Amino acid sequence: MKNHTKESYHHYRTGDATLEDSSTFSGVDPKSSGTLTGLTNYEIPFVHEYPQAGRSVIRKEIEIPPSSEASKVVATSMVIVEPGQHTPEYIAVIRRRLAHKLIEEIENLGKHAKREDFDVPASLVLQSIKEALQKLEAATTEGNAREVFRQLRDSMLDGRWKDYKLQAVRQVSSNILSDMGKLDRVDSSFYRDSYRKLKKAGANPRAIIQITEVAVDGED
């Protein structure tokens, strides 16, 4: 007997989807499941993301094709309270704290600049930058700050961590983070400036970059 599992995750945001919104979502593609024979497992996960406190009703309609064999339908409901949905002021504090922490780590790289295995301390800084990005991931008001963190991350990827042996690159990175650690909001001009500063210091924040006047993540 064949066992087929069809799984399709659907994420619902209470802020985005209207209540009783059933038209957008369907659990399993009826076309693909129509040819199945034997016991067919249907797993239907309901993922609820709550960016804001509120109430949401999720209705999902799926079509199970006729079959001579039994069908097993398992529906699971998962509630995710997104940690990033805080007030902009709180997230700004978190961003400033992350920036101050990274300044120390980048400045400490100077002590290891002559080591052959410089990639070891550099990878720890890279890890911290990635963690900072994760912490700010869901914040709707920190898109420009995330872009700056991405620039710093990218400036260390693909062997470019070697650039951080240069005092000028470390200094510019620290200065960018220091400036970002003083701001209530990071605007789009900030990340454009930071890109230019990094390039000028000898770092390569991104292999291919398109800087336009359009703000990242929909921010001004």
Next chain:
Amino acid sequence: MLRDHPSLAVGFVQLQFEPHLAYSARASLAGAAVQTVLKAVDWKLGPGSCVIDDKIRRSHFAIETRRLQYQSLGVKALFTDIDTISHAFESAIQVLGLTEIQPVRMHIHGFFPFGMTHPEIVTLFLDEFFQPASKFQKLVGSPTDLLCQLHGVKNGFDVRLTSYPMTTDQVRLAVNVIPNLEHFGRNDCFNPIVTEFVDSIARDCCSLDVEAVSAKGQTTGLAELFRDLLNTIESTMTETIKLLKAFK
């Protein structure tokens, strides 16, 4: 911070001295002198005490047998009229005939909204100061309130800082225990001055309670002393907020 938002705090300036029976007889005379200096109209007289209401500065000045106290809702007057207020103290000291007073105490309790929710402010405290407290989560549950109290010497003054997050309800309750509110305006439950003040501060906020005490008492040159005490309190509050909000 306090200078930018003086309306979010309650202020006290207190001079204590050894009580003497003669002071009760002179209290009303001292009150009259203070009234002249503050250009305040209203006054109340009790047994051995006198209270001058200064509605313009939202404050009152109390002369008692063992202390002189200035109290205000909002502390803008401390920044703008410190010379007048210190002059009022010196006038009262002169009329009472005080030669020795105990260390001067200034106490300001601010309620600063961070634009954050109460749990967020708690988290700020927890991450910055109270990481070991997270171990207590195993015992009871998540920390919902935290209190940070520091005591030391700053600029030559004995300084005590108490800071903690407050919910809107806690602020409303806390205001009820502020002493002497009945002296502000009308003496009833619908006192508009107090109600307006409470409404302006009642929200999820960070409470900063700072008390600075001078090393010794003095009867003259109070303006300079008050200014130094105020600057010490203001800088302590500003630095605390900058630390909490990660501004460097």
